[in-house]
Amino acid sequence: MFFHLxxxxxxxxxxxxxxPRLAEILHKKLRTEIEGTCSxxxxxxxxxxxxxxxxxxxxxxxxxxxxxxVQYMCLVFRPFRGEVIxxxxxxxxxxxxFADAGPLQLFVSNHxxxxxxxxxxxxxxAFVSADEEVxxxxxxxVRMRIVGTRMDATEIFCxxxxxxxxxxxxxxxxxAVG
Amino acid sequence: MLEQELADxxxxxxxxxxxxxxxxxxxxxxxxxxxxxxxxxxxxxxxxCPPHPGFMHGMCIRCGAVLEDDEATGxxxxxxxxxxxxxxxxxxxxxxxxxxxxMDSGKLLLVLDLDHTLLNSTRLTDVCDEAxxxxxxxxxxxxxxxxxxxxxxxxxxNLWTKLRxxxxxxxxxxxxxxxxxxxxxxxxxxxxxxxALLDPGGRLFAERVISQADSQQQHVKDLGVVLGAExxxxxxxxxxxxxxxxxxNLLLVERYIFFPACAERFGSTQRALLDEGRxxxxxxxxxxxxxxxxxEVHAGVFAAREGDxxxxxxxxxxxxxxxxxxxxxxxxxxxxxxxxASPQAHALWRLAEELGAQVADAPDEATTHVVSARxxxxxxxxxxxxxxxxxxxxxxxSCGVLWCKPDEQDFPVAEQRPLxxxxxxxxxxxxAAAMAGAGGGRGWASKPL
Ligand SMILES: [Mg+2]
Ligand SMILES: [Zn+2]
Numbered sequence: 001m002f003f004h005l006x007x008x009x010x011x012x013x014x015x016x017x018x019x020p021r022l023a024e025i026l027h028k029k030l031r032t033e034i035e036g037t038c039s040x041x042x043x044x045x046x047x048x049x050x051x052x053x054x055x056x057x058x059x060x061x062x063x064x065x066x067x068x069x070v071q072y073m074c075l076v077f078r079p080f081r082g083e084v085i086x087x088x089x090x091x092x093x094x095x096x097x098f099a100d101a102g103p104l105q106l107f108v109s110n111h112x113x114x115x116x117x118x119x120x121x122x123x124x125x126a127f128v129s130a131d132e133e134v135x136x137x138x139x140x141x142v143r144m145r146i147v148g149t150r151m152d153a154t155e156i157f158c159x160x161x162x163x164x165x166x167x168x169x170x171x172x173x174x175x176a177v178g
Numbered sequence: 179m180l181e182q183e184l185a186d187x188x189x190x191x192x193x194x195x196x197x198x199x200x201x202x203x204x205x206x207x208x209x210x211x212x213x214x215x216x217x218x219x220x221x222x223x224x225x226x227c228p229p230h231p232g233f234m235h236g237m238c239i240r241c242g243a244v245l246e247d248d249e250a251t252g253x254x255x256x257x258x259x260x261x262x263x264x265x266x267x268x269x270x271x272x273x274x275x276x277x278x279x280x281m282d283s284g285k286l287l288l289v290l291d292l293d294h295t296l297l298n299s300t301r302l303t304d305v306c307d308e309a310x311x312x313x314x315x316x317x318x319x320x321x322x323x324x325x326x327x328x329x330x331x332x333x334x335x336n337l338w339t340k341l342r343x344x345x346x347x348x349x350x351x352x353x354x355x356x357x358x359x360x361x362x363x364x365x366x367x368x369x370x371x372x373x374a375l376l377d378p379g380g381r382l383f384a385e386r387v388i389s390q391a392d393s394q395q396q397h398v399k400d401l402g403v404v405l406g407a408e409x410x411x412x413x414x415x416x417x418x419x420x421x422x423x424x425x426x427n428l429l430l431v432e433r434y435i436f437f438p439a440c441a442e443r444f445g446s447t448q449r450a451l452l453d454e455g456r457x458x459x460x461x462x463x464x465x466x467x468x469x470x471x472x473x474e475v476h477a478g479v480f481a482a483r484e485g486d487x488x489x490x491x492x493x494x495x496x497x498x499x500x501x502x503x504x505x506x507x508x509x510x511x512x513x514x515x516x517x518x519a520s521p522q523a524h525a526l527w528r529l530a531e532e533l534g535a536q537v538a539d540a541p542d543e544a545t546t547h548v549v550s551a552r553x554x555x556x557x558x559x560x561x562x563x564x565x566x567x568x569x570x571x572x573x574x575x576s577c578g579v580l581w582c583k584p585d586e587q588d589f590p591v592a593e594q595r596p597l598x599x600x601x602x603x604x605x606x607x608x609x610a611a612a613m614a615g616a617g618g619g620r621g622w623a624s625k626p627l
Contacts, residue, residue: 081242091385093258093384093385094275094279095255095262095272095405098259107239111239112239112240119275119279120279120283121357125384125385147240147241147242148237148238148242149237149242150244157235157237157261159237159242
């Protein structure tokens with residue numbers, strides 16, 4: 001799920017940047033430091049959308065650098081248990097398959113793949129339905145429900161299921177491209 | 179619920195309130211913060227947990243429950259994913275399932291070693307200038323020839339790698355009848371690089387590349403990690419000692435030693451092929467023999483019906499071995515010390531029996547071969563008088579290595595001095611040398627034991 005959050009971060013700037021472009025450099029630094037990172041609390045910080053307040057800088061003794069408390073709005077992506085999410089299959093093996101949803105990696109075990117799907121490894125490894133109509137293989141787009149999330153300070157990992165109605169491959173065409 | 183979770187999370191931020199209430203089940207996912215791992219059973223897919231079939235980064239792969247601690251139980255499958263572990267029961271379930279799947283598609287599992295089996299690698303720095311010149315010339319010759327080269331200079335790994343002649347054709351041929359796995363004591367980078375050389379299309383091995391860090395025990399390879407049922411698996415390796423549990427699955431191959439540094443390591447009297455200026459003949463070499471045996475094993479397994487004990491790769495392998503010298507009745511001369519307590523325990527006696535030959539103490543009417551270490555013994559003279567084969571011990575060794583009966587005329591009994599054999603080395607020494615050679619001598623495996 002995506003959220004639009006207001007967060008705060010201290011940014012340190014060297015004295016050489018103190019000048020007319022200070023605000024611009026500060027914003028740029030915030031973006032490079034924060035976009036694309038993952039926090040155990042909020043999830044993946046996808047993009048900074050707005051900068052609300054940079055506050056007054058405080059000069060640090062000894063170094064001459066200044067720190068700014070920057071308040072900003074950002075888009076975060078955080079998976080929840082029970083959430084339904086669309087992903088792209090990245091690899092398939094006999095234990096299950098891995099998929100990506102943007103920066104998030106998910107795993108679906110063969111317990112949570114419908115029983116009429118069988119693992120085949122001739123050619124491209126895939127889980128294939130009994131009627132051979134549906135193939136879960138690298139590149140396919142899959143809709144799954146998140147069964148568990150594991151969030152650490154810098155990493156999020158999920159396990160999911162496609163063993164429910166309306167879940168499973170939603171775009172087999174992507175498989176040919178992948 | 180969400181508010182409660184947030185309230186006791188000593189949250190200083192209002193930002194979090196911006197999170198709209200998530201679906202009911204989602205709320206307890208919130209406390210997956212470091213230091214707050216609780217065991218919870220899942221509401222979404224509680225099929226039959228516990229027992230949990232396996233864990234991904236400490237989270238059940240079926241119900242999503244998070245383990246109290248990262249208890250390291252079960253079987254780690256790092257080659258599939260660094261965080262994946264399966265319970266013993268689940269591993270067995272996958273093993274049985276994959277055996278059924280593979281056999282339903284008319285295939286068996288084949289586990290292939292890399293070093294000295296499919297190829298030979300050596301560090302760039304272990305090649306002397308003279309050999310380096312030869313290698314550069316060969317490299318250039320192969321580049322000009324246009325065919326896929328067998329010699330590779332991998333600067334990023336600091337390695338020269340020489341593929342065993344005919345290895346690509348061998349892999350193509352066996353892949354039609356087996357699901358292929360690589361299992362090496364080299365490291366993961368090395369394993370992947372070698373897989374790319376052997377199988378540039380990535381079709382033959384897929385994710386089934388197992389390297390040193392994936393083994394449960396140092397210096398031991400284990401079919402458990404392969405998730406292959408023993409009845410459906412054949413192993414091709416040059417080192418028997420790394421497979422203590424699976425001798426019955428092993429097709430032992432003669433070492434492919436191309437680089438001089440490797441010949442030294444094994445202390446063999448045999449010189450490296452590079453030094454001799456020659457290479458194995460793909461049509462008559464070890465891989466051709468191995469292919470023949472593998473096809474025989476495959477045919478043997480699938481000729482037996484479901485439920486028949488002969489529908490087992492181990493049984494078929496032993497049967498193929500016994501056919502090598504079927505119908506041969508031999509006796510030894512000048513091989514086993516006179517008056518030895520149990521001549522049957524002698525390595526050559528056992529080898530002959532393993533190959534399906536009958537062995538007798540003395541020549542008789544039915545004797546077909548006299549295997550002798552010296553010429554002009556009574557038994558050798560008897561053989562000549564009675565038009566039977568008199569062959570050197572090397573003949574029997576060749577039968578054992580190549581799984582066929584080579585032409586007896588090529589193995590006359592040695593004229594005077596006994597055949598010079600390589601100094602006898604213990605299995606431990608051999609294992610140490612094989613370990614040192616794994617991955618071309620890179621990394622931990624190259625350290626002396
Ligand atoms: Mg080896
Ligand atoms: Zn579970």
